[in-house]
Amino acid sequence: MILLTGLTKRYGETTAVRDLSLRVESGKVTGFLGPNGAGKSTTMRMILGLDRPTSGTALIGGRPYATLPHPLREVGALLDAKAAHPGRCARSHLKAMARSNGIPGARVETVLDTVGLSEVAGKRTGTFSLGMGQRLGIAGALLGDPRVLMFDEPVNGLDPDGVRWVRELMRSLAAEGRTVFVSSHLMSEMQQTADRLVIIGKGRLLADAPIAEVLASSSRNTVKVRSPHPAALSRLRDRLTAGHAEQPSPGELIVTDVPVERVGELAHEEGVPLHELTARKASLEQAYMELTADSVEYAAPGGGRT
Numbered sequence: 001m002i003l004l005t006g007l008t009k010r011y012g013e014t015t016a017v018r019d020l021s022l023r024v025e026s027g028k029v030t031g032f033l034g035p036n037g038a039g040k041s042t043t044m045r046m047i048l049g050l051d052r053p054t055s056g057t058a059l060i061g062g063r064p065y066a067t068l069p070h071p072l073r074e075v076g077a078l079l080d081a082k083a084a085h086p087g088r089c090a091r092s093h094l095k096a097m098a099r100s101n102g103i104p105g106a107r108v109e110t111v112l113d114t115v116g117l118s119e120v121a122g123k124r125t126g127t128f129s130l131g132m133g134q135r136l137g138i139a140g141a142l143l144g145d146p147r148v149l150m151f152d153e154p155v156n157g158l159d160p161d162g163v164r165w166v167r168e169l170m171r172s173l174a175a176e177g178r179t180v181f182v183s184s185h186l187m188s189e190m191q192q193t194a195d196r197l198v199i200i201g202k203g204r205l206l207a208d209a210p211i212a213e214v215l216a217s218s219s220r221n222t223v224k225v226r227s228p229h230p231a232a233l234s235r236l237r238d239r240l241t242a243g244h245a246e247q248p249s250p251g252e253l254i255v256t257d258v259p260v261e262r263v264g265e266l267a268h269e270e271g272v273p274l275h276e277l278t279a280r281k282a283s284l285e286q287a288y289m290e291l292t293a294d295s296v297e298y299a300a301p302g303g304g305r306t
Protein backbone atom coordinates (compact mmCIF):
# COMPACT_ATOMS: atom_id res chain seq x y z
CA MET A 1 0.00 0.00 0.00
CA ILE A 2 1.16 3.54 -0.77
CA LEU A 3 -0.11 6.33 1.48
CA LEU A 4 0.35 10.00 0.62
CA THR A 5 -0.60 12.66 3.17
CA GLY A 6 -0.54 16.35 2.31
CA LEU A 7 2.30 15.71 -0.13
CA THR A 8 3.61 18.99 -1.54
CA LYS A 9 6.60 19.86 -3.71
CA ARG A 10 7.63 23.36 -4.68
CA TYR A 11 10.44 24.26 -7.07
CA GLY A 12 10.90 28.00 -6.51
CA GLU A 13 7.75 29.65 -7.85
CA THR A 14 6.35 26.40 -9.27
CA THR A 15 4.21 24.13 -7.09
CA ALA A 16 4.63 20.79 -8.86
CA VAL A 17 2.54 18.82 -6.33
CA ARG A 18 0.02 20.45 -4.01
CA ASP A 19 -1.34 18.90 -0.84
CA LEU A 20 -1.85 15.45 -2.35
CA SER A 21 -3.48 12.88 -0.05
CA LEU A 22 -4.40 9.44 -1.28
CA ARG A 23 -4.15 5.73 -0.63
CA VAL A 24 -3.03 3.36 -3.39
CA GLU A 25 -4.37 -0.03 -2.40
CA SER A 26 -2.98 -3.51 -2.86
CA GLY A 27 -4.61 -6.05 -5.16
CA LYS A 28 -5.54 -3.38 -7.68
CA VAL A 29 -4.09 -1.60 -10.68
CA THR A 30 -4.35 2.12 -9.96
CA GLY A 31 -3.92 4.35 -13.00
CA PHE A 32 -2.24 7.71 -12.43
CA LEU A 33 -3.33 10.25 -15.01
CA GLY A 34 -2.80 13.92 -15.67
CA PRO A 35 -1.83 16.30 -18.47
CA ASN A 36 1.83 17.13 -19.17
CA GLY A 37 3.40 18.84 -16.20
CA ALA A 38 0.60 17.76 -13.81
CA GLY A 39 3.12 16.42 -11.30
CA LYS A 40 2.95 12.66 -11.89
CA SER A 41 6.70 12.05 -12.15
CA THR A 42 7.43 14.37 -9.23
CA THR A 43 4.93 12.42 -7.09
CA MET A 44 6.51 9.10 -8.06
CA ARG A 45 9.99 10.46 -7.39
CA MET A 46 8.94 11.59 -3.91
CA ILE A 47 7.42 8.16 -3.14
CA LEU A 48 10.78 6.64 -4.12
CA GLY A 49 12.78 9.08 -2.01
CA LEU A 50 14.42 10.62 -5.11
CA ASP A 51 12.91 14.03 -4.34
CA ARG A 52 12.33 15.46 -0.90
CA PRO A 53 8.78 16.73 -0.26
CA THR A 54 8.47 20.41 0.71
CA SER A 55 5.84 19.16 3.15
CA GLY A 56 3.73 16.07 3.75
CA THR A 57 4.67 12.41 3.69
CA ALA A 58 4.80 9.46 1.31
CA LEU A 59 4.78 6.00 2.89
CA ILE A 60 5.23 2.55 1.37
CA GLY A 61 3.77 -0.20 3.53
CA GLY A 62 3.71 2.31 6.39
CA ARG A 63 7.32 3.53 6.08
CA PRO A 64 9.17 6.24 4.17
CA TYR A 65 11.24 4.78 1.32
CA ALA A 66 14.52 5.89 2.95
CA THR A 67 13.88 3.71 6.00
CA LEU A 68 13.07 0.50 4.10
CA PRO A 69 15.72 -2.10 5.00
CA HIS A 70 15.61 -3.78 1.55
CA PRO A 71 14.06 -1.19 -0.79
CA LEU A 72 14.11 -3.28 -4.00
CA ARG A 73 12.41 -6.14 -2.20
CA GLU A 74 9.62 -3.83 -1.02
CA VAL A 75 9.07 -1.63 -4.05
CA GLY A 76 10.05 -1.96 -7.71
CA ALA A 77 9.87 0.96 -10.08
CA LEU A 78 10.24 1.77 -13.73
CA LEU A 79 10.85 5.49 -13.99
CA ASP A 80 13.34 5.91 -16.79
CA ALA A 81 13.77 3.15 -19.34
CA LYS A 82 17.21 4.50 -20.29
CA ALA A 83 18.60 4.01 -16.78
CA ALA A 84 20.83 1.03 -17.69
CA HIS A 85 24.51 1.55 -18.58
CA PRO A 86 24.64 1.29 -22.41
CA GLY A 87 27.91 -0.68 -22.40
CA ARG A 88 26.60 -3.42 -20.11
CA CYS A 89 24.56 -6.38 -21.24
CA ALA A 90 21.07 -6.83 -19.82
CA ARG A 91 22.11 -9.82 -17.70
CA SER A 92 25.06 -8.04 -16.03
CA HIS A 93 22.93 -4.96 -15.44
CA LEU A 94 20.37 -7.06 -13.54
CA LYS A 95 23.08 -9.12 -11.80
CA ALA A 96 24.70 -5.95 -10.47
CA MET A 97 21.32 -4.71 -9.23
CA ALA A 98 20.64 -8.07 -7.55
CA ARG A 99 24.08 -8.20 -5.88
CA SER A 100 23.87 -4.71 -4.42
CA ASN A 101 20.39 -5.41 -3.01
CA GLY A 102 20.94 -8.86 -1.51
CA ILE A 103 18.70 -10.53 -4.09
CA PRO A 104 19.56 -14.13 -5.12
CA GLY A 105 21.23 -14.24 -8.58
CA ALA A 106 18.73 -16.85 -9.78
CA ARG A 107 16.04 -14.13 -9.87
CA VAL A 108 17.87 -12.55 -12.84
CA GLU A 109 17.05 -15.44 -15.19
CA THR A 110 13.47 -15.58 -13.86
CA VAL A 111 12.75 -11.91 -14.58
CA LEU A 112 14.57 -12.02 -17.96
CA ASP A 113 12.23 -14.84 -18.86
CA THR A 114 9.15 -12.99 -17.54
CA VAL A 115 9.84 -9.96 -19.72
CA GLY A 116 10.89 -12.00 -22.77
CA LEU A 117 14.53 -10.84 -22.92
CA SER A 118 16.29 -14.18 -22.23
CA GLU A 119 17.55 -14.53 -25.80
CA VAL A 120 19.10 -11.06 -25.93
CA ALA A 121 20.31 -11.01 -22.31
CA GLY A 122 23.96 -11.07 -23.49
CA LYS A 123 23.59 -7.99 -25.73
CA ARG A 124 24.69 -4.52 -24.68
CA THR A 125 21.70 -2.46 -23.56
CA GLY A 126 22.94 0.43 -25.73
CA THR A 127 21.80 -1.57 -28.76
CA PHE A 128 18.27 -2.06 -27.34
CA SER A 129 15.17 -0.55 -28.92
CA LEU A 130 12.94 1.65 -26.77
CA GLY A 131 10.58 -1.28 -26.27
CA MET A 132 13.41 -3.61 -25.17
CA GLY A 133 14.61 -0.89 -22.79
CA GLN A 134 11.11 -0.74 -21.29
CA ARG A 135 11.12 -4.51 -20.83
CA LEU A 136 14.52 -4.35 -19.13
CA GLY A 137 13.26 -1.57 -16.84
CA ILE A 138 10.26 -3.73 -15.94
CA ALA A 139 12.61 -6.68 -15.27
CA GLY A 140 14.53 -4.45 -12.84
CA ALA A 141 11.30 -3.48 -11.08
CA LEU A 142 10.32 -7.15 -10.68
CA LEU A 143 13.80 -8.31 -9.57
CA GLY A 144 13.21 -8.09 -5.81
CA ASP A 145 9.75 -9.70 -6.07
CA PRO A 146 8.30 -6.60 -4.35
CA ARG A 147 4.76 -6.10 -3.01
CA VAL A 148 4.57 -2.58 -4.45
CA LEU A 149 5.23 -1.71 -8.10
CA MET A 150 5.30 1.69 -9.75
CA PHE A 151 5.56 2.20 -13.49
CA ASP A 152 5.91 5.59 -15.19
CA GLU A 153 4.49 5.32 -18.74
CA PRO A 154 5.40 1.62 -19.14
CA VAL A 155 3.94 1.15 -22.62
CA ASN A 156 5.96 3.97 -24.18
CA GLY A 157 7.61 2.66 -27.32
CA LEU A 158 5.98 -0.78 -27.19
CA ASP A 159 4.26 -2.34 -30.20
CA PRO A 160 0.66 -3.61 -29.85
CA ASP A 161 1.85 -7.06 -28.68
CA GLY A 162 4.05 -5.37 -26.09
CA VAL A 163 1.19 -3.16 -24.94
CA ARG A 164 -1.02 -6.22 -24.46
CA TRP A 165 1.78 -7.97 -22.61
CA VAL A 166 2.21 -5.03 -20.19
CA ARG A 167 -1.55 -4.93 -19.62
CA GLU A 168 -1.64 -8.64 -18.75
CA LEU A 169 1.44 -8.32 -16.55
CA MET A 170 -0.11 -5.44 -14.55
CA ARG A 171 -3.34 -7.39 -14.13
CA SER A 172 -1.53 -10.53 -12.98
CA LEU A 173 0.66 -8.59 -10.51
CA ALA A 174 -2.48 -7.05 -8.98
CA ALA A 175 -4.19 -10.45 -8.94
CA GLU A 176 -1.27 -11.70 -6.81
CA GLY A 177 -2.27 -9.04 -4.28
CA ARG A 178 0.45 -6.51 -5.14
CA THR A 179 0.02 -2.75 -5.27
CA VAL A 180 0.36 -1.58 -8.88
CA PHE A 181 0.58 2.18 -9.48
CA VAL A 182 0.98 3.09 -13.13
CA SER A 183 1.09 6.45 -14.86
CA SER A 184 -0.02 6.85 -18.42
CA HIS A 185 -1.30 9.45 -20.83
CA LEU A 186 -3.11 6.74 -22.83
CA MET A 187 -6.64 6.90 -21.47
CA SER A 188 -7.91 4.03 -23.62
CA GLU A 189 -5.10 1.87 -22.24
CA MET A 190 -5.99 2.76 -18.66
CA GLN A 191 -9.64 2.00 -19.36
CA GLN A 192 -8.60 -1.58 -20.16
CA THR A 193 -5.98 -2.00 -17.43
CA ALA A 194 -6.85 -0.07 -14.28
CA ASP A 195 -9.39 -0.78 -11.55
CA ARG A 196 -9.09 2.65 -10.05
CA LEU A 197 -7.95 6.06 -11.25
CA VAL A 198 -6.10 8.90 -9.61
CA ILE A 199 -6.23 12.02 -11.78
CA ILE A 200 -4.19 15.13 -11.04
CA GLY A 201 -3.94 18.50 -12.74
CA LYS A 202 -1.47 21.28 -11.89
CA GLY A 203 -0.37 19.22 -8.90
CA ARG A 204 -3.87 18.94 -7.40
CA LEU A 205 -6.02 15.87 -6.94
CA LEU A 206 -8.95 15.98 -9.39
CA ALA A 207 -10.32 12.45 -8.95
CA ASP A 208 -9.57 9.33 -6.92
CA ALA A 209 -12.23 6.73 -7.66
CA PRO A 210 -13.04 3.44 -9.38
CA ILE A 211 -13.08 3.79 -13.18
CA ALA A 212 -16.87 3.31 -13.32
CA GLU A 213 -17.35 6.26 -10.97
CA VAL A 214 -15.08 8.54 -13.00
CA LEU A 215 -17.07 7.65 -16.11
CA ALA A 216 -20.42 8.12 -14.35
CA SER A 217 -19.38 11.60 -13.18
CA SER A 218 -18.93 12.71 -16.78
CA SER A 219 -21.71 14.88 -18.17
CA ARG A 220 -21.26 13.04 -21.45
CA ASN A 221 -23.44 10.11 -20.40
CA THR A 222 -26.23 10.74 -22.88
CA VAL A 223 -29.27 9.05 -24.35
CA LYS A 224 -30.12 9.55 -28.01
CA VAL A 225 -33.80 9.41 -28.95
CA ARG A 226 -35.04 9.41 -32.57
CA SER A 227 -38.67 9.61 -33.56
CA PRO A 228 -40.56 10.30 -36.82
CA HIS A 229 -42.94 12.43 -34.71
CA PRO A 230 -41.25 15.77 -33.88
CA ALA A 231 -44.23 17.08 -31.88
CA ALA A 232 -44.23 14.01 -29.63
CA LEU A 233 -40.46 14.37 -29.21
CA SER A 234 -40.94 18.00 -28.12
CA ARG A 235 -43.44 16.82 -25.49
CA LEU A 236 -40.84 14.38 -24.21
CA ARG A 237 -38.25 17.17 -24.13
CA ASP A 238 -40.63 19.30 -22.05
CA ARG A 239 -41.08 16.46 -19.55
CA LEU A 240 -37.33 16.42 -18.86
CA THR A 241 -35.92 18.96 -16.44
CA ALA A 242 -34.46 22.08 -18.05
CA GLY A 243 -30.96 21.64 -19.40
CA HIS A 244 -31.22 17.87 -19.66
CA ALA A 245 -32.51 17.62 -23.22
CA GLU A 246 -31.54 19.19 -26.51
CA GLN A 247 -33.36 18.77 -29.80
CA PRO A 248 -30.59 19.30 -32.39
CA SER A 249 -33.01 18.41 -35.21
CA PRO A 250 -36.83 17.96 -35.22
CA GLY A 251 -36.56 14.17 -35.17
CA GLU A 252 -33.77 13.82 -32.60
CA LEU A 253 -33.34 14.42 -28.88
CA ILE A 254 -30.11 14.18 -26.89
CA VAL A 255 -30.73 13.67 -23.18
CA THR A 256 -27.97 14.20 -20.63
CA ASP A 257 -27.74 12.74 -17.12
CA VAL A 258 -31.03 10.84 -17.18
CA PRO A 259 -30.94 7.01 -17.13
CA VAL A 260 -32.00 5.38 -20.39
CA GLU A 261 -34.75 3.45 -18.55
CA ARG A 262 -36.36 6.70 -17.34
CA VAL A 263 -36.21 8.23 -20.84
CA GLY A 264 -37.89 5.10 -22.21
CA GLU A 265 -40.67 5.28 -19.60
CA LEU A 266 -41.33 8.96 -20.27
CA ALA A 267 -41.39 8.31 -24.03
CA HIS A 268 -44.00 5.62 -23.42
CA GLU A 269 -46.10 7.95 -21.23
CA GLU A 270 -46.01 10.65 -23.93
CA GLY A 271 -46.82 8.15 -26.67
CA VAL A 272 -43.62 8.86 -28.63
CA PRO A 273 -43.07 6.37 -31.46
CA LEU A 274 -39.40 5.45 -31.21
CA HIS A 275 -36.99 4.71 -34.01
CA GLU A 276 -34.00 4.78 -31.69
CA LEU A 277 -33.26 4.86 -27.96
CA THR A 278 -29.52 4.53 -27.34
CA ALA A 279 -27.49 5.07 -24.17
CA ARG A 280 -24.08 6.49 -25.04
CA LYS A 281 -21.50 6.10 -22.32
CA ALA A 282 -18.72 8.62 -22.04
CA SER A 283 -15.34 7.19 -22.89
CA LEU A 284 -12.63 7.61 -20.32
CA GLU A 285 -10.97 10.00 -22.76
CA GLN A 286 -14.02 12.31 -22.62
CA ALA A 287 -14.37 12.07 -18.84
CA TYR A 288 -10.66 12.83 -18.48
CA MET A 289 -10.79 15.79 -20.86
CA GLU A 290 -13.66 17.30 -18.85
CA LEU A 291 -11.95 16.75 -15.51
CA THR A 292 -8.65 18.23 -16.60
CA ALA A 293 -9.99 21.01 -18.85
CA ASP A 294 -8.88 23.74 -16.42
CA SER A 295 -5.52 22.16 -15.67
CA VAL A 296 -3.91 22.07 -19.08
CA GLU A 297 -0.82 24.22 -19.25
CA TYR A 298 -0.16 23.88 -22.94
CA ALA A 299 -3.38 24.35 -24.88
CA ALA A 300 -3.43 24.92 -28.63
CA PRO A 301 -4.90 28.24 -29.84
CA GLY A 302 -8.69 28.09 -29.98
CA GLY A 303 -9.00 26.00 -26.85
CA GLY A 304 -7.73 22.76 -28.41
CA ARG A 305 -5.54 20.39 -26.43
CA THR A 306 -2.00 19.39 -27.19
Ligand SMILES: Nc1ncnc2c1ncn2[C@@H]1O[C@H](COP(=O)(O)OP(=O)(O)OP(=O)(O)O)[C@@H](O)[C@H]1O
Nearest residue numbers: 011014015016034035036037038039040041042043
Ligand atom coordinates in the same frame (compact mmCIF):
# COMPACT_ATOMS: atom_id res chain seq x y z
N1 LIG B 1 13.68 19.64 -10.98
C1 LIG B 1 12.73 20.53 -11.27
N2 LIG B 1 12.97 21.86 -11.17
C2 LIG B 1 12.01 22.77 -11.45
N3 LIG B 1 10.76 22.45 -11.85
C3 LIG B 1 10.45 21.15 -11.97
C4 LIG B 1 11.41 20.11 -11.70
N4 LIG B 1 10.81 18.91 -11.91
C5 LIG B 1 9.53 19.18 -12.30
N5 LIG B 1 9.32 20.52 -12.34
C6 LIG B 1 8.05 21.18 -12.71
O1 LIG B 1 7.02 20.61 -11.92
C7 LIG B 1 5.84 20.43 -12.69
C8 LIG B 1 5.42 18.96 -12.66
O2 LIG B 1 6.33 18.18 -13.45
P1 LIG B 1 6.26 16.58 -13.59
O3 LIG B 1 7.40 16.17 -14.45
O4 LIG B 1 6.13 15.98 -12.25
O5 LIG B 1 4.88 16.40 -14.37
P2 LIG B 1 4.32 15.10 -15.11
O6 LIG B 1 2.88 15.02 -14.72
O7 LIG B 1 5.16 13.92 -14.86
O8 LIG B 1 4.41 15.55 -16.62
P3 LIG B 1 4.73 14.70 -17.98
O9 LIG B 1 3.49 13.91 -18.27
O10 LIG B 1 4.95 15.79 -18.98
O11 LIG B 1 5.95 13.87 -17.71
C9 LIG B 1 6.13 20.98 -14.06
O12 LIG B 1 5.67 22.32 -14.12
C10 LIG B 1 7.64 20.92 -14.14
O13 LIG B 1 8.12 21.93 -15.01
